[in-house]
Amino acid sequence: MTRISNAFSKPALVCFVTAGDGDTAANLDALIEGGADVIELGMPFTDPMADGPAIQEANLRALAKRTTTADIFALAAQFRLRHPDVPLILMGYANPMIRRGPEWFADECAKAGVDGVICVDIPPEEDQALGPALRAKGVAPIRLATPTTDAKRLPQVLEGSDGFVYYVSVAGITGKQQAATASIEDAVAKLKASTDLPIAVGFGVRTPEQASAIAKVADGVVVGSALVELVGKHGANAPSALKELTSALANAVHSAR
Amino acid sequence: MNKPSPNSFRTQPDERGHFGDYGGRYVAETLMPLILDLEKEYRAAQADPAYKAEFDDLLEHYVGRPSPLYHAERLTEAVGGAQIWFKRDELNHTGAHKINNCIGQILLAIRMGKTRIIAETGAGQHGVATATVCARFGLPCVIYMGATDVARQQPNVFRMKLLGAEVVPVTSGGATLKDAMNEGLRDWVANVHDTFYIIGTAAGPHPYPEMVRDFQSVIGTEARAQMLDRTGRLPDLLVACIGGGSNALGLFHPFLDDADVKMLGVEAAGHGLDGDEHAASLTGGAPGVLHGNKTYLLQDEDGQITDGHSISAGLDYPGIGPEHAWLKESGRVDYTSVTDDEALEGFQLLCRTEGIIPALEPSHAIAAVAKVAKEMPDDAIILANLCGRGDKDIFTVAEALGVDI
Numbered sequence: 001m002t003r004i005s006n007a008f009s010k011p012a013l014v015c016f017v018t019a020g021d022g023d024t025a026a027n028l029d030a031l032i033e034g035g036a037d038v039i040e041l042g043m044p045f046t047d048p049m050a051d052g053p054a055i056q057e058a059n060l061r062a063l064a065k066r067t068t069t070a071d072i073f074a075l076a077a078q079f080r081l082r083h084p085d086v087p088l089i090l091m092g093y094a095n096p097m098i099r100r101g102p103e104w105f106a107d108e109c110a111k112a113g114v115d116g117v118i119c120v121d122i123p124p125e126e127d128q129a130l131g132p133a134l135r136a137k138g139v140a141p142i143r144l145a146t147p148t149t150d151a152k153r154l155p156q157v158l159e160g161s162d163g164f165v166y167y168v169s170v171a172g173i174t175g176k177q178q179a180a181t182a183s184i185e186d187a188v189a190k191l192k193a194s195t196d197l198p199i200a201v202g203f204g205v206r207t208p209e210q211a212s213a214i215a216k217v218a219d220g221v222v223v224g225s226a227l228v229e230l231v232g233k234h235g236a237n238a239p240s241a242l243k244e245l246t247s248a249l250a251n252a253v254h255s256a257r
Numbered sequence: 258m259n260k261p262s263p264n265s266f267r268t269q270p271d272e273r274g275h276f277g278d279y280g281g282r283y284v285a286e287t288l289m290p291l292i293l294d295l296e297k298e299y300r301a302a303q304a305d306p307a308y309k310a311e312f313d314d315l316l317e318h319y320v321g322r323p324s325p326l327y328h329a330e331r332l333t334e335a336v337g338g339a340q341i342w343f344k345r346d347e348l349n350h351t352g353a354h355k356i357n358n359c360i361g362q363i364l365l366a367i368r369m370g371k372t373r374i375i376a377e378t379g380a381g382q383h384g385v386a387t388a389t390v391c392a393r394f395g396l397p398c399v400i401y402m403g404a405t406d407v408a409r410q411q412p413n414v415f416r417m418k419l420l421g422a423e424v425v426p427v428t429s430g431g432a433t434l435k436d437a438m439n440e441g442l443r444d445w446v447a448n449v450h451d452t453f454y455i456i457g458t459a460a461g462p463h464p465y466p467e468m469v470r471d472f473q474s475v476i477g478t479e480a481r482a483q484m485l486d487r488t489g490r491l492p493d494l495l496v497a498c499i500g501g502g503s504n505a506l507g508l509f510h511p512f513l514d515d516a517d518v519k520m521l522g523v524e525a526a527g528h529g530l531d532g533d534e535h536a537a538s539l540t541g542g543a544p545g546v547l548h549g550n551k552t553y554l555l556q557d558e559d560g561q562i563t564d565g566h567s568i569s570a571g572l573d574y575p576g577i578g579p580e581h582a583w584l585k586e587s588g589r590v591d592y593t594s595v596t597d598d599e600a601l602e603g604f605q606l607l608c609r610t611e612g613i614i615p616a617l618e619p620s621h622a623i624a625a626v627a628k629v630a631k632e633m634p635d636d637a638i639i640l641a642n643l644c645g646r647g648d649k650d651i652f653t654v655a656e657a658l659g660v661d662i
Contacts, residue, residue, distance in 0.1 A: 046562040047435060047547060049442045050285045056429055069559045094283055094546040099560030121283045121546065125273065129283075129546070146287040148449060153290060171287050172447035 003087040003115050004038070004140060004163045008198035011215040012037035013253040015246060016091065016202075016224030018058035020044055020067025022231040022238045024075050030239035031227070032083055034246025035254070038200075038220065039079070040118065042228075043072055043092030050120045052175035054225040057232055069096060073112045080113030089142060089163070091118040094129065102133035109139045116140035116163040124156045131160055140164075145191060147171050147179070154194055164198040164220065165191055169205075175225030178204035185217040208252035215256035223249055266513035266589050269580060274463020277586060279579035282462040283546045287446045292549075296464040298369050303471075308364060315360050316475060319393070320350045322357075324476075326483035326640075331610040339633035341626055342492065343643040344480045344508060347615065353645035354476060354504045355386035359455055361472035363390040366453035373448065374398045376455045377441040379406055379434035379500070380571035380618070381413025382645055383457030388422035390455075398422040401440040403433035406570050413649055431564040434574045438548050458501025459578035462549030466578050473507025480640060481511050492640040494629065495520045498621040499592070500536070500571050502578035504644035513589060522581060523625040525567035526594035536565030537594040538577040539585050552579040568597035568657060569617035571645070599624040601657055604647065616645030617653065 015036040017027050021044075028039060044062035048055060072090070079088055090109065097105050097119055109117060117139055122129050124143065131141045140163030148171055149157055158165070167187060169179040184201055191199050201214045202222025211221045230245060231238040269276045274296075282292060302308040316322040325345045333341045346354040366374060374396050378384030384400040391398035400417055404426040407414055417424050430436035445454045459469040477495075484492055495512060497505035499522045512518045527535035535541055538553040545554040547562060555563045555575035565573040584590040595603070600617055603624030607615050615623060622641045630639055647654070655662045 045560075046430060047439050049439045049548070050287075050446065052443075060430075063561065095554070095556065095562070096560035099545065099556070099558070120285050121549070123282060123284060123286055123289045125282050125289070129281075129551075144286045146285075148287050148290045150290060153293075157286065168287065171449055173443045176447070 003085060007037045007087050008164060008219045011253050011256055012200070012220040013211070013246070013250045014038040014040060014200050014202070014220050014222040015227055016040040016042055016222065017227055017231060018042035018044055018055065018062050019072045019075055020062030020065055021058045021228070023236050025078060026239045027231060027242055028079055029082065030243040031246050032086060034243040035250025036246050038087045038089065040089045040091045040222065040224070041072070041076065043090055043096055045093040045096055048093065050173055052173040052225060054175045054229045054232065058228045061232070073108050076112035076114050087115045088113065089116045089118060090114050092120065094119055094121045098129055102130045105130070106133040106137040106139055109134070110137040114139060116142045118142045118144065118166060120144070124160065127160055142166055144168050147187065151190070158195045161197060164200050165195060166222065167191060167199055167201045167218070168203045169201050170203050172203070174203055176204055178210055181213045181217070184214060188218045208248045211249045212252040212256045215253040221253050266587070267510065269583060270463060270467055274467070276466070276580045276583035278544070279551050279582040280463055280466055281551050282549065283551065284462045284549045285446060287449065288462070291449050292462050292464070298365060299464050299468055302365055302368060308368070311364055312361055316357065320356050320360065321348065322475065323479040323483070324348050326480055326487060329611050332607065333630070335606065335610045336627050336630045338630040338635065339493070339637035339639045341630055342484070342638060342640045344476055344640065345643055346476055346504065347619070347643045347646035351382070351386045351389050352648065353382040353386065353616065354473060354507060355383045355457060356389065357475055357507070358457065358469050358472040358503060359386040359390045361468070362453070362455045363394055363396070366455070367394065369453065371451060371453035372396065373452045374455055375401070375441055375444050375452055376457060377401045377434065377437040378457065379403070379437070379574060380569065381406065381410040381417065381649065382571060384422070384424070385413050385416045385420070387455050388417040388420035391422065392420045399444065400424050401427050401437040401444070403431070403437045404428045405432040406434065409653060410570055410649060433564065435562065442548070457503070459503040459506050459580060460501045460548060460550055460552065460576060466550065466580055469503050470506045470510055470580060473503050474510045476504065476507035476642060477509060477511035480508060484640065488638065490638070491515055491518050492638040493519060493633070494637070494639045496523065496622050496626050496639060496641040498523045498572065498618045498644065499577060499581065500525070500574050500618065501576070502581045504642050506578060506580055508642045509590060520590040521625060521629065522590055522592045523621045524592060524594040525569060525572035525621055526596045527566040527568070529596055530594060533563065534566040535594070536567040536573040536575065538575060539581060539592045540594050542575070544582065547576050550579045552576050552582045568600060568653065569621065571616070571618045572621065593625055595621040595624045601654065603627060604654060613643070614647035615643055616647045617650045619644050
């Protein structure tokens with residue numbers, strides 16, 4: 001988990017791609033070469049309820065290639081060997097994570113060098129389904145805060161969170177519209193008043209300009225759908241396009257302040 | 258069955274929406290505040306006599322309740338064995354039990370000041386019922402329906418459009434009910450401020466499973482009183498088909514603490530449980546998390562959801578309401594399954610013996626009744642829920658029987 005806090009010592013670019021989509025190992029290397037500070041590796045699921053068309057299609061492409069949970073952990077373990085200092089987060093839905101029991105999943109995360117887990121559909125109310133198992137293995141349960149998370153509820157979201165807080169800037173699905181910078185600044189300030197964890201902001205961030213504006217007010221910027229679309233468009237040849245976009249985003253984020 | 262149960266079977270779920278290990282609120286954070294608010298509003302509505310009075314009034318004068326309790330004497334004679342009775346929920350306005358729940362939920366939506374309604378539908382019965390109540394209350398309505406189901410349920414698609422609903426065909430995944438539910442949740446998460454999601458079965462995040470069960474319990478409450486009135490006793494066995502399980506819970510729940518009343522839920526075995534082409538989540542699935550609740554799901558060893566199959570579009574959901582998962586594990590309710598072919602036989606049997614064309618969903622219950630009735634004495638009583646009428650299914654049945662119409 002020190003890897004995560006080190007990565008957020010300066011404004012960080014967090015990059016998401018789906019495991020099993022395209023040449024994933026090469027895609028991840030391209031993101032790092034482009035300057036990504038944190039990697040979110042999406043676990044494909046048949047029913048990605050919180051995702052827009054881009055990531056839905058990436059899930060389907062990965063599953064069509066019969067990507068298994070074992071494949072994802074193999075990708076993670078190999079990534080950890082190649083990039084010993086870059087934080088690696090698994091992001092996905094509850095059912096594939098708890099299928100063999102939460103302890104099994106947490107154990108595999110720890111063995112593969114996974115630093116944190118974002119589970120879209122386990123809110124604090126259902127934390128026992130996965131949270132205790134992750135904490136026991138030193139894997140950070142990273143929670144989502146949203147525009148609908150009010151002041152009364154926020155402490156419950158932060159309690160038991162670790163690594164960083166992922167602020168979902170729009171009430172909606174991934175890859176759609178972006179929120180106004182002013183509302184993001186306001187929301188990040190409220191989160192900062194309640195936690196010492198770094199705040200990364202995502203949903204709808206596509207361009208260096210947007211990334212730069214967010215990096216001025218938050219600790220990190222998450223980009224997903226725009227990268228995943230490149231994998232969809234270029235398939236096995238995606239790495240050069242990924243590196244190019246990541247590099248532009250990283251420059252914007254790293255020079256924002 | 259004389260062994261007293263230590264606790265009531267009618268006090269679930271707990272305050273967190275758990276039925277034993279099942280149920281709960283497995284939703285994205287964006288939706289959490291909303292479903293907590295929904296629960297608060299539902300509790301307030303439950304305590305408000307005006308809400309209950311309006312619900313009861315609409316059920317009586319708009320839906321046509323109480324639905325009759327009918328002794329199917331010719332079917333009983335044809336099958337041999339126990340007396341077979343039906344709760345006639347196919348006689349409701351819109352032709353199925355779904356409307357009971359839609360009335361309850363739209364009244365709640367109006368209480369909460371929501372101005373836009375969304376819903377998912379499989380066979381189209383819930384979509385039609387939702388479009389109906391939206392027309393009745395003048396609210397705009399978007400129905401998500403898998404593209405596969407749109408193709409095989411054209412009459413219901415047209416009905417929804419006549420009623421003023423926008424029907425959105427969903428092409429993602431297998432393009433059936435679960436994919437329609439995913440799309441409904443995506444719409445909801447983006448429109449939380451003004452939109453109410455009318456979920457059609459006793460599944461989804463708490464409080465939906467409890468709420469839908471409560472609205473549908475009018476079926477069992479009426480049937481229990483009607484049976485006592487007509488025969489002076491309670492039935493020996495209740496039978497109902499199960500997709501998500503709302504009609505079965507509606508019939509079963511008011512009887513759960515009547516220890517001498519046995520219950521049988523009937524899932525869709527499709528082409529048979531030995532292959533992948535079925536929709537029997539309880540008898541052929543395993544526990545997991547989908548669409549906001551923990552329950553039995555059709556899934557592979559990695560937790561990927563597999564598509565259910567049934568000749569009945571209303572039963573091919575890969576999950577089941579969490580209360581059924583709990584009732585199965587507690588042993589209070591027995592569950593079995595019936596194949597497409599058996600359901601088709603049940604369908605034709607009821608047409609010919611009773612002059613009633615049932616929907617393919619309750620045809621599964623009829624097939625199960627025909628099997629178990631023979632093994633029971635003549636003075637035993639079976640009560641099955643006839644939860645929908647079959648007009649919508651005549652094209653599917655004709656195709657299955659090789660008839661051109």
